Amino acid sequence: MKQNEVFYREVLRIRRVEEEVARVYPTDKIKSPVHLSIGQEGVSVGICAALRPSDIVCPTYRGHALYLAKGGDLRAMIAELYGKATGCTRGKGGSMHLIDVSAGVLGASAVVGTTIPLAVGYAYAQKLKKTDTVVASFFGDGAVDEGAFHESMNFAALHKLPMIFVCENNLYSIHSHQLARQPQANLCARAASYGVKAENLDGSDVPLLYAKAQAAIDAVRAGEGPCFLECMTYRFREHVGPNEDFHTGYRSRDEAQKWFERDPVRLLGELIDPAVRKRIDAEVEAEVADAFAFAESSPLPEDAELLADVWKEAG
Amino acid sequence: MRKLSYADALLEATHQEMSRDDSVLVMGMGVDDFRGIYGTTKGLAEKFGAERCFDTPLSEDAMTGAAIGAALAGMRPIHVHIRMDFVLLCMNQLLNIAAKARYMYGGTVSVPLVVRSIIGRSWGQGAQHSQGLHSLFMHIPGLKVVAPSTPYDAKGCLVQAIRDDNPVMFVEHRMLHFQRGAVPEHLYALPFGKARVLATGSDITIVGISYMAVECSRARTLLAEVGIDAEVIDPISLLPLDIDTIAASVEKTGRLLVVDTAWTSCGATAEIVTAVLERLGSRSVPFRRLGYAAAPCPTTKNLENMYYPNPATIAQAAHALVRGESAAFQPRNEESPEVVEFKGPF
Numbered sequence: 001m002k003q004n005e006v007f008y009r010e011v012l013r014i015r016r017v018e019e020e021v022a023r024v025y026p027t028d029k030i031k032s033p034v035h036l037s038i039g040q041e042g043v044s045v046g047i048c049a050a051l052r053p054s055d056i057v058c059p060t061y062r063g064h065a066l067y068l069a070k071g072g073d074l075r076a077m078i079a080e081l082y083g084k085a086t087g088c089t090r091g092k093g094g095s096m097h098l099i100d101v102s103a104g105v106l107g108a109s110a111v112v113g114t115t116i117p118l119a120v121g122y123a124y125a126q127k128l129k130k131t132d133t134v135v136a137s138f139f140g141d142g143a144v145d146e147g148a149f150h151e152s153m154n155f156a157a158l159h160k161l162p163m164i165f166v167c168e169n170n171l172y173s174i175h176s177h178q179l180a181r182q183p184q185a186n187l188c189a190r191a192a193s194y195g196v197k198a199e200n201l202d203g204s205d206v207p208l209l210y211a212k213a214q215a216a217i218d219a220v221r222a223g224e225g226p227c228f229l230e231c232m233t234y235r236f237r238e239h240v241g242p243n244e245d246f247h248t249g250y251r252s253r254d255e256a257q258k259w260f261e262r263d264p265v266r267l268l269g270e271l272i273d274p275a276v277r278k279r280i281d282a283e284v285e286a287e288v289a290d291a292f293a294f295a296e297s298s299p300l301p302e303d304a305e306l307l308a309d310v311w312k313e314a315g
Numbered sequence: 316m317r318k319l320s321y322a323d324a325l326l327e328a329t330h331q332e333m334s335r336d337d338s339v340l341v342m343g344m345g346v347d348d349f350r351g352i353y354g355t356t357k358g359l360a361e362k363f364g365a366e367r368c369f370d371t372p373l374s375e376d377a378m379t380g381a382a383i384g385a386a387l388a389g390m391r392p393i394h395v396h397i398r399m400d401f402v403l404l405c406m407n408q409l410l411n412i413a414a415k416a417r418y419m420y421g422g423t424v425s426v427p428l429v430v431r432s433i434i435g436r437s438w439g440q441g442a443q444h445s446q447g448l449h450s451l452f453m454h455i456p457g458l459k460v461v462a463p464s465t466p467y468d469a470k471g472c473l474v475q476a477i478r479d480d481n482p483v484m485f486v487e488h489r490m491l492h493f494q495r496g497a498v499p500e501h502l503y504a505l506p507f508g509k510a511r512v513l514a515t516g517s518d519i520t521i522v523g524i525s526y527m528a529v530e531c532s533r534a535r536t537l538l539a540e541v542g543i544d545a546e547v548i549d550p551i552s553l554l555p556l557d558i559d560t561i562a563a564s565v566e567k568t569g570r571l572l573v574v575d576t577a578w579t580s581c582g583a584t585a586e587i588v589t590a591v592l593e594r595l596g597s598r599s600v601p602f603r604r605l606g607y608a609a610a611p612c613p614t615t616k617n618l619e620n621m622y623y624p625n626p627a628t629i630a631q632a633a634h635a636l637v638r639g640e641s642a643a644f645q646p647r648n649e650e651s652p653e654v655v656e657f658k659g660p661f
Binding site (some may be wrong): 087092118121158225295302311312 | 340357366367371372374376377378379380381382383384386387388389390392407411412416417421422423424425438456459479480481497545641650
């Protein structure tokens, strides 16, 4: 498949998975707070295309897109949202704690900013073990408000760790605009103050993101130290839940309109042959339907699961 | 057998484990400086390299996360805090990630992390250099908490903590660093969840946590002078807690005194007394608890002395349980040598 067809397939797959989550949500079969990535898929797809399967990503609770883009198992994800024993954490983590170690997806956290230092430590271990693995920490513009972000940048720069900081700047922390929380929209300048190479990128332009990320990751892998990529993007749905929220007043449909026009699914769809697109659309529909059917038919965890894995037993 | 100080026992355990296992690393503010955390990390950077024993920025929150991240990547980090008070800056990562990762990620990961922290005391350490906060961690499923009091147990427990696949809070008391005792040169690990009977007795069970185990042993001597035979138990491991050993002792003696180097409210003393009473069912057991005065720690000497349980106050509490509140007992009130001899600043 051509590169743009691969990109289209990936963003569409994530989009359709989440649209299906939103469609099923009112039935209450998914008893898990969902933070949908709809509108933001391009960032995960563009960056992950430049990562190797053996590289590591550290997601946030808005992590469906990153989990899938890095190769996380789709069936295990939907089963997890359904609270089933076949879920990626056997019904113990839900939407906010997706993990797929075999795909290089470290666990997501529901506390903003908490996975950034985990990525730092994971990257420190790679340096110590002399692997060529790169660790990508994904977080939002809200996490930049946390001390952990700055402490992490400082340490990663100090030790020239093999990692990339990917800020998905969707302009809002829940309902608070970036400029209600930060005196200037200057995240790249802040990153640069730690001696970290920083770039501001269009998070909807997947081919561009891929090219930029590839160059940045090559430099990281070559031992030049961490980089910071601020990817501008926009969340189409509410902070948590399946619906739109433009009627609530904290942001307007007018503001959203220019982002709708930069919808990564639409932009990529326009770049590929209509016949190919039709085929991809059908394949994605079948895969999504299969995952939801798998979740529906999977069993709930056994009662004994309640107290399993609180500690790791010796042996 | 060869004798070592508690501090040297910790250094030896770390040194031997770092030699045995390349994944063990030591991190924290000052671990590689000329003082080496009271000698407990001294020489490790020179021996094992600056990447395996490294100083950290003053970033307790992110450095705790980094330690967890390294553990997720297969390392066995020992994160050292020269005061337990500083661990309050690490609570988010410890409670929200380290303690929960294995469970909330469905058993797919583990966090083999050791957090060493030192409870300060004496010579004006004051409110923020003296807190025993172990009970905060005893509350949290997914963590383990140990607070050994002898050099022998310190070495064996630290080795076990390093090899354990779970996050372990390793609690040290500054006054314990000066204790000397027999320590084998060979490597050994002591399983958690096993209390140690430091001295047997028939009249009362006295449980002493961390440094209070030493003070309780001194109280036992004072009690012996008036014919009271106290059994002294060091729980060593606070989570998991060996209630079997303590309850069996109380069944024998019929009385229980629990002494902590921490506040009593919602603390380890409350947990131990409750667990023993639950275990013994309907049997009525006279008990008491001793701990810090219900205040922040003052700096001036006379108030600081009143703040802590000491051998005399422990012996008096035990005497009252055995002979009744009205029985007069004025034991010798000698300050313990390490408390007298300690000159700061650290």
